[in-house]
Amino acid sequence: MSSPPVARPDEVRRHNRTTLLRLLHVGGPSTRAALATELGLNRSTIKTLVDGLAEAGVVEEKVPRPGRGAGRPSLLVLPQPHAAVVLAVDLQVEHVAIALVGLGGQILGRNSWNLHARTRTADEVITHVIESTRVLAGDLGVEPVAAGVSVPGVVRRADGLVHEAPNLRWTDVALGDRLSAVLRIPVLVANDAELGAVAEHLRGAARGSSDSVYVSADVGVGGGVISQGSSLRGGAGYVGEIGHMAIRPGGRACYCGSRGCWETEIGEAALCRALGLPEDTPRGVILVELRELGLDADAAASRLAEYAEWLTLGLVNVVNLLGPELVVLGDLLTVLPESVMRAVAEEVRGRSLVSRAAGGTRIVSSALGADVKLLGAAEVAFEVVLDTV
Amino acid sequence: MSSPPVARPDEVRRHNRTTLLRLLHVGGPSTRAALATELGLNRSTIKTLVDGLAEAGVVEEKVPRPGRGAGRPSLLVLPQPHAAVVLAVDLQVEHVAIALVGLGGQILGRNSWNLHARTRTADEVITHVIESTRVLAGDLGVEPVAAGVSVPGVVRRADGLVHEAPNLRWTDVALGDRLSAVLRIPVLVANDAELGAVAEHLRGAARGSSDSVYVSADVGVGGGVISQGSSLRGGAGYVGEIGHMAIRPGGRACYCGSRGCWETEIGEAALCRALGLPEDTPRGVILVELRELGLDADAAASRLAEYAEWLTLGLVNVVNLLGPELVVLGDLLTVLPESVMRAVAEEVRGRSLVSRAAGGTRIVSSALGADVKLLGAAEVAFEVVLDTV
Numbered sequence: 001m002s003s004p005p006v007a008r009p010d011e012v013r014r015h016n017r018t019t020l021l022r023l024l025h026v027g028g029p030s031t032r033a034a035l036a037t038e039l040g041l042n043r044s045t046i047k048t049l050v051d052g053l054a055e056a057g058v059v060e061e062k063v064p065r066p067g068r069g070a071g072r073p074s075l076l077v078l079p080q081p082h083a084a085v086v087l088a089v090d091l092q093v094e095h096v097a098i099a100l101v102g103l104g105g106q107i108l109g110r111n112s113w114n115l116h117a118r119t120r121t122a123d124e125v126i127t128h129v130i131e132s133t134r135v136l137a138g139d140l141g142v143e144p145v146a147a148g149v150s151v152p153g154v155v156r157r158a159d160g161l162v163h164e165a166p167n168l169r170w171t172d173v174a175l176g177d178r179l180s181a182v183l184r185i186p187v188l189v190a191n192d193a194e195l196g197a198v199a200e201h202l203r204g205a206a207r208g209s210s211d212s213v214y215v216s217a218d219v220g221v222g223g224g225v226i227s228q229g230s231s232l233r234g235g236a237g238y239v240g241e242i243g244h245m246a247i248r249p250g251g252r253a254c255y256c257g258s259r260g261c262w263e264t265e266i267g268e269a270a271l272c273r274a275l276g277l278p279e280d281t282p283r284g285v286i287l288v289e290l291r292e293l294g295l296d297a298d299a300a301a302s303r304l305a306e307y308a309e310w311l312t313l314g315l316v317n318v319v320n321l322l323g324p325e326l327v328v329l330g331d332l333l334t335v336l337p338e339s340v341m342r343a344v345a346e347e348v349r350g351r352s353l354v355s356r357a358a359g360g361t362r363i364v365s366s367a368l369g370a371d372v373k374l375l376g377a378a379e380v381a382f383e384v385v386l387d388t389v
Numbered sequence: 390m391s392s393p394p395v396a397r398p399d400e401v402r403r404h405n406r407t408t409l410l411r412l413l414h415v416g417g418p419s420t421r422a423a424l425a426t427e428l429g430l431n432r433s434t435i436k437t438l439v440d441g442l443a444e445a446g447v448v449e450e451k452v453p454r455p456g457r458g459a460g461r462p463s464l465l466v467l468p469q470p471h472a473a474v475v476l477a478v479d480l481q482v483e484h485v486a487i488a489l490v491g492l493g494g495q496i497l498g499r500n501s502w503n504l505h506a507r508t509r510t511a512d513e514v515i516t517h518v519i520e521s522t523r524v525l526a527g528d529l530g531v532e533p534v535a536a537g538v539s540v541p542g543v544v545r546r547a548d549g550l551v552h553e554a555p556n557l558r559w560t561d562v563a564l565g566d567r568l569s570a571v572l573r574i575p576v577l578v579a580n581d582a583e584l585g586a587v588a589e590h591l592r593g594a595a596r597g598s599s600d601s602v603y604v605s606a607d608v609g610v611g612g613g614v615i616s617q618g619s620s621l622r623g624g625a626g627y628v629g630e631i632g633h634m635a636i637r638p639g640g641r642a643c644y645c646g647s648r649g650c651w652e653t654e655i656g657e658a659a660l661c662r663a664l665g666l667p668e669d670t671p672r673g674v675i676l677v678e679l680r681e682l683g684l685d686a687d688a689a690a691s692r693l694a695e696y697a698e699w700l701t702l703g704l705v706n707v708v709n710l711l712g713p714e715l716v717v718l719g720d721l722l723t724v725l726p727e728s729v730m731r732a733v734a735e736e737v738r739g740r741s742l743v744s745r746a747a748g749g750t751r752i753v754s755s756a757l758g759a760d761v762k763l764l765g766a767a768e769v770a771f772e773v774v775l776d777t778v
Contacts, residue, residue, distance in 0.1 A: 154746040163746040211624030227621055234712015235600030244709040244742045246702045248638060256742040313635045316647060320633040321710060323623015353633045353645040357543040357552040
């Protein structure tokens with residue numbers, strides 16, 4: 001209910017240009033006619049805007065493949081990937097991936113490396129990210145104009161301070177400022193699950209839905225919320241920490257200071273315990289175990305019964321509190337046996353008041369696989385450059 | 390990340406007028422100079438807008454009381470309550486209140502009556518609301534131009550369908566459509582806790598904060614979320630149901646089909662159990678008991694220990710999931726012994742990762758007392774009329 005900024009006529013034109021560019025960037029190539037309909041602008045305004053963008057080399061117009069209908073084909077407007085390139089960084093506990101992403105969302109090139117105790121320090125990571133970016137940008141002959149960084153921790157969006165990334169053992173790292181000072185471009189740092197939600201919303205399983213929640217279980221458990229088409233963000237720039245919902249009173253102690261957090265009950269260590277594996281079992285072994293278990297629905301139901309119950313309880317809470325149209329599950333939650341996931345989804349719908357009211361919340365798997373956070377990181381970077389392209 | 394509607398020059402003027410009116414409506418009387426600063430418009434634009442509103446009788450300009458400073462006093466622009474009057478209805482389980490509220494938020498007149506089993510049916514309530522509104526409007530000589538209705542249940546905002554109001558025993562009541570058909574004005578129906586959040590945000594304890602959560606415990610437990618200045622609303626128009634967060638695995642059966650919901654652990658019945666009273670103890674008796682208990686901090690801590698723990702756990706989850714700057718507690722939560730509430734707030738801050746990151750979430754009592762939902766209902770009605778005044 002806050003007042004939207006008051007638009008002045010001279011701002012309208014730029015606003016329209018940015019809106020059109022965002023539409024092409026997210027939605028892909030489109031005809032002038034479709035753009036006019038989508039934006040509610042008349043064709044002459046669209047023509048002026050597209051001509052301006054084409055002259056600046058930001059879009060190109062092409063005749064679509066023939067045979068798509070009778071009459072003269074409408075020209076397709078295509079975003080030009082090299083017109084704006086951003087750096088995306090996906091910082092995980094055991095792995096860092098970087099990519100240069102062009103306008104339209106195409107990954108132009110990428111690089112990645114593993115982390116271990118010695119290379120997991122903020123200094124090491126920052127140095128390596130900067131060096132790799134320079135090499136990659138040199139190889140591709142492009143210069144990123146902004147960067148987005150995904151971090152598994154509590155992040156202050158305003159300045160990119162990583163307040164606490166417990167699984168990395170980082171505390172109060174000025175990641176955004178430090179990268180920005182060297183790379184000399186705006187650097188947006190965000191929580192990984194928030195970026196997962198953004199990516200699935202714009203390019204993945206939650207596309208077309210304005211209200212979705214992304215939940216991912218890895219070493220940590222996190223969630224991101226899209227509400228009425230935008231990222232939900234708490235006060236002081238901190239997003240919510242779904243993984244630290246207290247789900248099991250008196251449960252295991254969590255590093256966060258609370259007990260029985262959702263993360264302690266459905267994170268990677270909990271899954272290992274459920275499978276009868278040591279908590280530090282390598283990911284590859286967990287995957288093999290899950291694949292085998294998936295062949296026997298009865299065994300899966302019984303061995304994962306308790307794990308599934310905590311997963312269900314947390315999802316009921318997510319649905320009842322946030323009322324999403326759909327929940328997208330990521331990381332480890334996409335490799336659980338299908339029979340177990342079907343049963344969990346069914347239970348969540350049956351036990352959630354809001355799901356019943358809304359006619360059944362959909363619960364689906366991530367559509368973007370391992371790139372989800374990289375793509376989300378790219379999008380927050382594009383968000384700050386689209387109006388300057 | 391959805392595209393905002395594209396503004397055309399001819400829409401800008403009306404938008405500015407509505408924004409100015411909203412500022413006066415929520416913020417109260419203001420000078421032209423202050424309005425210009427707040428809206429970022431120049432003084433001649435403000436003059437045109439204020440002159441237009443004054444001519445239409447929507448605002449009046451007055452010389453403020455003398456002695457407030459040197460020099461010629463700046464004229465105060467005052468919203469005129471009778472320029473737009475809305476109907477507000479607060480439907481509770483045992484009580485209905487209606488009010489006619491003028492531009493600026495002043496209650497011009499009100500009426501209320503108790504509900505019991507026979508008068509709690511949708512037909513009875515709708516008939517009584519319509520009759521009382523006619524009488525009240527006649528007495529005051531005003532005509533409401535829109536209505537807002539607060540309902541303790543799951544409501545679809547788009548058409549005012551009350552999907553489920555279990556404590557009223559209502560299911561699928563087309564409340565909005567039915568009231569609107571007879572009163573012949575737009576009728577907005579909303580969940581009571583959402584309206585509590587709106588009212589506290591605009592006129593109460595959460596004023597000035599863009600991210601707050603309102604939690605109230607009465608017969609039911611509900612919550613409303615303000616995120617970046619707006620009501621958080623789930624998909625399909627359903628808001629979240631904080632009261633049905635599963636907080637106690639294997640706990641008491643809740644009417645919603647789940648077990649151990651927050652509502653079953655901190656609602657009025659749970660408070661009665663904690664106090665050793667029958668679950669249907671009248672509210673007056675509960676209040677007397679709490680007042681007495683408040684005189685002995687040790688006794689309060691011990692008798693309410695378990696109740697306080699469930700309250701704490703739920704609040705930790707609310708803070709960790711939603712990351713608000715402050716949490717406003719309403720209804721029964723405002724009359725718990727002060728020592729208990731201080732301890733709960735302390736625990737929530739200590740046990741919530743997000744609160745620690747954000748430097749401590751404030752937890753405060755409602756500032757609007759019994760009128761909170763009535764005022765919230767008025768505001769959703771004003772939301773649809775301010776651009777037509």
